[in-house]
Amino acid sequence: MADASKERPTYTTDFFTNDTDRAVFLGNPVIDNLMTAVIALGAEVWSNRRRQAVLEALLEEKGVTEEMIEAYMPSEDRAKKWGEERDAFVKRTFSVLAREADLPLSADWQKDIKS
């Protein structure tokens, strides 16, 4: 996650960070993390399908055919940009696999909530 501006006033204060990231509901953190990744992947797949639907609708209006799309070769710059976007996609989707987690569903608070 990126940081907010350091220059402008934000009117924020301190807060208690939640520990939900440590939850294990499926017996093994790997399985919990994989499910998170699968849901994120679902969002990416749908995002792409939705964008594609927009593009296809616009292209059809402009006379671009499926053959033209299949034959397309990206420029070097464009290929580089796509590679960067792919890497960001991998990070966004799978970074959760690195999550450490150890608290079962029944685990009580880690701090006194009445503080």
Add this chain to the structure above:
Amino acid sequence: MLDRRTLFGATAAVSSFVAGAVSSPFTAKKAKASIPSDVDVQPRSTVGRLERIPTLALESREDFLTAFRTFVNTDLTRAAKARADRIMDDAGIGAKSPVSREKALELLENDYLVGTRFRAWTSSQRLMWENLYDEFHGNAEKYLAEMEATDNSGPGTLELNPGMDMPNYVKWEIHQQPGGYVGDPFAGHIYHYGTNDFYMGLNDQDQIHQHMARQTPLPTHGDGVQRILDMGCSVGQLSVAMKERFPEAEVWGIDIGAPMVRYAHMRAVDLGVDVNFAQRLAEDTKFPDNHFDIVISYILHHEVTNEASKQIIAEAHRVLKPGGVFYPVDFYTAARTKPKTGWEQVRWWWTHRWNHEVWYYDYVDVDFPAEMKKAGFDVNEEGPNSGRYEGGNLAGIKRA
């Protein structure tokens, strides 16, 4: 923000940024202005009164997560509950019989389908916040500049009180929202679009808040509606809806989260609705006695401590005129329920512990009708239904 710019630049309205200052004027100074065009972030136009999410990709991810949440709340929850019920039956307790939370967790927490339901909800919630967080923090400069330029614009005013004393109970990340209401500069942005997911697209035009505004009873004092207070106003949707129902009234929205009221103010300016927003506590509003004709709130009480909830009821009574209306809409203010069955026990625990509804158990222990009567309200226990929660909502009239 919205494409409703005036031809002229911003005109300064009132705002108070002095540390600890809570004695701002009680009458709004009006200004004709909107968000200055050079900082107005408006990348993808609007649908009705909703600014579209800034990118198509983000909008699509949130669109997916909204649909996924619907699936989790319906098909997956039904399947998990059916399985939990069978487990409770097999244990000789019975699916519909009362059981302790500890016993319910012991029997259900290792079940794969129960676990899947809670994992799916938790993860989709996490992803929903993360997507929004990344957009606003990744473009922090322009979003902060937009708020900064609007802080002093009107219509309506904004009062911020940096350095004010803040009880610890407000500092939790309720619903897992990053930074909660007080710790993230974009808490308002993130909350607004995040809750649009939560409402599954049914509140994109503030329909729920507008319905609540329409349902709000009228005072009995015969003086009409001159002043309205929305306690815990978050991003100001109900405050705006009340101003739209009562255009002649002076409307105030207060919330402890400075980022929340900043966003609320910016949005109201964009909509051209004259509402005053202030960073203040609902249990200590700083308004004079007998000042308001209507005091309302929406889903405030279940996010505060038991003690604060009682103080808020007393404060509402103090600032209302005799004959004024108190309409605190929340989960089951009229029909109190507590978890009993195995499934209910585990689901409530998950909501409280892992979705960080930190004060939910406190909330159900507040006897709303009794507290309101004790404060000096005549209580209508079959108050107008807010349209949001079954069981109805209480409404009180301050006794003369």
